[in-house]
Amino acid sequence: MIHQLVSLFLDHDRFVVTTHTRPDGDALGSQLALGHFLRKLGKEVHLINTDAPPYNLSWMPGTDAVEVFDGALRQLEILAGAEVIVVLDTNTEERLGKMGAAVRSSPAVKVLIDHHPTPESWFDLQYRRESASSTGELVYELIVAHDPGLIDAALATALYVAIMTDTGSFRYSSTTAEVHRIVADLLERGGIEPAPIHAAIFDTRSVEGLRLLSRTLDTLSLRYGGQLGYLVVPQRTLREIGADVQETEGFVNYVLSIEGVRVALLFIETERGTKVSFRSKGDAYVHEWAQHFGGGGHRNASGAFVRKGLEETIREVVDAAPRFIDFGPETATAGCGAAGRAPDDGVLSPEDEAYLASLLDLKSRNA
Known part of the structure; x- marks a missing residue:
């Protein structure tokens, strides 16, 4: 399945990547990471969500490229003209908020990357595993299956945030030995440090x-x-x-x-x-x-x-x-x-x- 998904990404050019309302660290981190990966492949990528990134995640590299869906004609044309729409970290139309109907009705190939149970049936292709710690873990697997050398600081930061936040800072039962190996790989390839990331997310309140x-x-x-x-x-x-x-x-x-x-x-x-x-x-x-x-x-x-x-x-x-x-x-x-x-x-x-x-x-x- 993962190689089928990589082939799909390589064979198409126009992408929309989206996630659920009120995006959390896993949702936004996975979205930014996948968008960064697709752009490295030379693809046209639009990141569109119903809600803006939360204040404690707005520092993440690439958040300035995330559009807030307002139903404008331009955005509807982007959704209708996309070849592939990737939905991350949610598996229902309702959880996509105001843009759910436009996503579902688009003629694009609809791809689901997620770790939640009972997805709706309108997705054309799914890369899903409930035992995964996070959607970020699945996105990491996808990128590594193609070329792990593409992981740079921005991509590593996004995936680290995704995995770290959805594992409760690595304290939930979904935190396996493999999760720690993935995180170690991200820290090494991206040259990133955990402390500033944790401070930005958890130690910043208005x-x-x-x-x-x-x-x-x-x-x-x-x-x-x-x-x-x-x-x-x-x-x-x-x-x-x-x-x-x-x-x-x-x-x-x-x-x-x-x-x-x-x-x-x-x-x-x-x-x-x-x-x-x-x-x-x-x-x-x-x-x-x-x-x-x-x-x-x-x-x-x-x-x-x-x-x-x-x-x-x-x-x-x-x-x-x-x-x-x-x-x-x-x-x-x-x-x-x-x-x-x-x-x-x-x-x-x-x-x-x-x-x-x-x-x-x-x-x-x-x-």
């Missing part, structure tokens, strides 16, 4: 982002005997602080770091519904839980977008938890009968009462 983190941590709720924890980001908080929703990247991991928590959720209110991030440890798999709400992803890291209000989504998602996670007999029914309800006595805490009151007040003012 003042607004730090304030948003503080406010969000105050919403922490624990359920099912402290085995499930979640945070909430209402739209009003984003507006009041003036923070971008991209600043919420990584917030859910703070919950997962709490002793005793096996499952962590982050609820982000949007104009069209509620985005839910699912994270877990060990054998507490969350992918089927996310699929139940129209999403998907990996066993320990998934996401979903629920076209319902914030309160209703919190209640339904948290109530559904015991159907997918074994919390043990003593906590199986100690869930959340309504948004914000405590697991032990069924009484709202003062913090949850204040939060729900603020939501009701916001609704009444906007009515």
Whole structure:
């Protein structure tokens, strides 16, 4: 399959490379790396996404070439005239956002490079392996299959970011000996150093982002005997602080770091519904839980977008938890009968009462 894909790339000239909405390190790193590789082969390459690169990844070489899709005639003509469209790190039309329909309807050959399960059937060619640590690992394999000598500093940086971020800085179970060998090869061929990359990604926050983190941590709720924890980001908080929703990247991991928590959720209110991030440890798999709400992803890291209000989504998602996670007999029914309800006595805490009151007040003012 990999040689078939290399041949396809060599035999065509006009490419579009894209990835999912709100691109993370794996998505953007894989996109930049593949685009850089194709340009080295002398190809015409357009990198187009629904969303701009997040602030903590905008330093990466090549991000200035990433276009934000706005439905302009020029971009529609590029998509329609492409010979090959490569979709990275996502396998559904919906996850491509506003440009999903234009990608799917293009007469181009549609190629999927991804490590997520259950892809949609409209891709013409797939290079996919669920056991891969990241999409970046698959892109690395593709490049090396053709010519590893093409890996320079820019390409190595992009692939390092892709692999490092999607393995949780090499601490997730997907981090194999082969992953470390790949990273060693990237460091040597690209002559890059990990420390500045980590600092740029993880040690850089805006003042607004730090304030948003503080406010969000105050919403922490624990359920099912402290085995499930979640945070909430209402739209009003984003507006009041003036923070971008991209600043919420990584917030859910703070919950997962709490002793005793096996499952962590982050609820982000949007104009069209509620985005839910699912994270877990060990054998507490969350992918089927996310699929139940129209999403998907990996066993320990998934996401979903629920076209319902914030309160209703919190209640339904948290109530559904015991159907997918074994919390043990003593906590199986100690869930959340309504948004914000405590697991032990069924009484709202003062913090949850204040939060729900603020939501009701916001609704009444906007009515």
